[in-house]
Amino acid sequence: MSNSAKVLDRADRIAEEVLFPAAETVDASDTVPTAHLDLLAEEGFYGLAGPPAFSDMSAEDTTTAARALELVASGCLTTAFVWAQHHSAVMAANRSQRPGITQEWLEPLCRGVRRAGLAIAATRPGPAAVRAEPVDGGYVLHGVAPWVTGWGLVDVLLTAARDASDTLVWTLIDAVESDTLTATPIDMVAVAASRTVQVTFTGHFVPEERVTGTVPHEVYLQNDAATLRFNGSLPLGVATRCARLIGTSPLDAAVDACRATLDNAGPEQLPSARAAASALALRAAGLCATTTGSTAVLWNQPAERLMREALFLLVFGSRPAIRADLLDRLHAS
Structure with a gap:
């Protein structure tokens, strides 16, 4: 093997x-x-x-x-x-x-001895959500990073912030609240146990030895599409579970085809392939609920959970190109 x-x-x-x-x-x-x-x-x-x-x-x-x-x-x-x-x-x-x-x-x-989360709001287009100000010995961070997952379950956050030259500064920050770092829980319709929070930095100091690297924001955005494959596995996971619950059906081939498209897509095709995966998860959850029958509307049943998870995955990790493609797919259906 x-x-x-x-x-x-x-x-x-x-x-x-x-x-x-x-x-x-x-x-x-x-x-x-x-x-x-x-x-x-x-x-x-x-x-x-x-x-x-x-x-x-x-x-x-x-x-x-x-x-x-x-x-x-x-x-x-x-x-x-x-x-x-x-x-x-x-x-x-x-x-x-x-x-x-x-x-x-x-x-x-x-080895999982140290476990990490992500705070990457500053990578998105537009004004920097989190700013990095160089000071003696490191940087001071200001701003808000929503959608930080694993609070209380991770040791550090790989954090992006932008300096005055619009360069991304990547740091490893201890995931511990303090006078300069606060975490506010976010209540979501699915994956609520992921302990996803909004992190606020108020003059939070990060020593130079915690900086993993820097990259111009423009360069990061140019390469961003090439990174989209990995998150596409989450809607595929939901679709796969729906297919297994339903049993042998045309959904099996649809999941395999969607996976192959994601695997073979280049940077230009990945936003569309990601949108297709999210759309498939929604369709698969609908098929699973319909196949399950009336018990699908009861709490704490796989079908209703998978439907909420499919909803979550319509917007998770999205980009303008993914959203536009997904809207086209949903309108067409």
Whole structure:
């Protein structure tokens, strides 16, 4: 069995044997069980995006990593949502040219000893949501980052902020409230146990040794479309679970085709492929609810949870091009 096959087999087993049986309980809770995240760490999945030296579950390619995320999401989208944020910090530590970042951070991140979330509002077009002011010894951050996932479940946040020259400054910030960093819970219709918050920085100091790198914002935006594949696995996970609950049907082929389109899409095609995945998740959830029947409208049932998750995935991680394509698809249907 190849390493990719081992990664996918183990991800599928965890999804089927641990995550899916507990999905309704997690959905009704206020936090993802640490046991779920600990299991992913123990099995090596926190190193999915890292080098094989630190994890037997290191993915050999993007396709394997994306499929592993899809499988975990098919078991429990909330657990997958928290865990998925972590991999950006792994990649940042692995690629960093800053002294000490790789040496200090990469191995503990890959092993899940340190766990990370994301605060990336400053990467979006328009005025910077979070600003970085250079000071002696580092930077001071000001601003608001909504949609920060995993509060209380992660140790650090890979945080983006923009300086006066419109350069993104990436830092690893301790996920701890203080006089200069506050977290306000966000109440969502799905994945509520992901502990997603809005983080406010009020003159929050970050030492220079926590800077993982910098990049002009314009350059980041030019490359952004190429990064969209990974999050497309979340709606595929929901669609996959719906297909398994329904049983053999034309939905199976639709999921496979959508996955193949995402895997083969280049940067120009990825926004449309992402929109197609979100649209498929919504259609799959509708099919699952209709197949299930009247019990689909009862709380704490897979069909109603999957429908709410499909709603969430219509807007999660969106971009103007994704939204426009998705609206066209929904109007056409």
